[in-house]
Amino acid sequence: MSSLSIERLSARLSGKMVLNNVSLSVPAGRFVGLLGPNGAGKSTFLRASLGLIPADGTVHVDGTDLGALNASARARHLSYLPQEREAAWAMTVETVVALGRMPYHTRFAGPSERDRAATEASLARMDLLTLRHRAVTSLSGGERARVLIARALAQETPVLLADEPLAGLDPEHQIAMMRLFRELTGEGKVIVASMHDLTLAARWCDHLVLLKDGRVSAAGPPSAVLTAGTLRKVYNINAYIGTADGGLIVQPVEVAEGRDGEEHGTIA
Structure with a gap:
């Protein structure tokens, strides 16, 4: 099982x-919710952690400095669930899922038995076996x-970073998503997910990081962070x-x- 350590991460966009100097340390088996208003820096933090945009600071997974690795090697440590879900090509579901195995491929090599097994297990876990031959553009x-x-999941990394994974999902599938993340942390993975639903973050995450204007405004267990x-x-x-x-x-x-001075009730 691996841990995630991010130290003094900073990034600029268009100058x-x-x-600004965001740090995060997550032991194996923890689910961290990344909160904050629009423009707080949540997506930038995730993308900078992945090395997708230039940034200062360090990212370590189980002591390995990801900044010293090439993109393929980094992708064996960190997987990413992007906010954008539009499909540009009519690839089958199975083909898209199998792309998660790309970091393990050598040049011109075909899929290995492990690649096929990981793809099959991921399709089954997400209840996609009956859709495997459907074009993703039709979903x-x-x-x-x-x-x-x-x-x-097919990427089989110890750390998963997810950018607003609940966006566009109905309540049932939002809860199913959070339950899946909890299952993954039970298997020793680290999950860091940005989100806007405060109640779901409070009920399912172990730890919350609240960003504002690119800085950490509060961090800790949900009950300590989500105060009036x-x-x-x-x-x-x-x-x-x-x-x-x-x-x-x-x-x-x-x-x-x-209305800063007013008192408000609570739900029993």
Whole structure:
């Protein structure tokens, strides 16, 4: 089992500092939720961690400095579930999932038995066996999301970074996605996922990192991060915060501007 360590990660886009000295240390088997308003730096943090954009700082997986590796070697340590799910080519579901094995291929080599086994297991886990010969362009948004998850699972990395994996999914599939992430952490993987749903983050994540303006505004267990004062400061909202079925409920109510001094109730 491997750990993830990110130290003082900073990045600029079009000359503007959009990520400023963000650090994160995650032991194996943990699920981290990356929160923050639009433009806080969540996607930039994930892309910088993956080496997809220029950045300062270091990223280590189980002590290995990923900055010293080429792209293929890095892809054996980190897999990525992007926010974009549009399909440009009418490849079959099975072909897309098999792309997760590319970091293990030598030049001109065909798929190995392990490649085929990993692809098959990922298709089965995401309930895609009956869709394996369908073109991804013919699938719904939720089905395409499952295909991309299967591709990331086929990559067999110890760390999975996901950019808004819940976007566009209905409530049932959002919960199914979070349950899958918890299962993966139970197998020793590290999951870091950006998201906007505060209640799902509170109920399923072990640790939350709340970004604002490219910096860490709060970090820790959900109950310590998702407080009325912090939500007001970072999101400019008032929220009901309570518990139900043994987990936190965090429900935004309205914009907090001009109401900082008011008290609000909780959900029992």
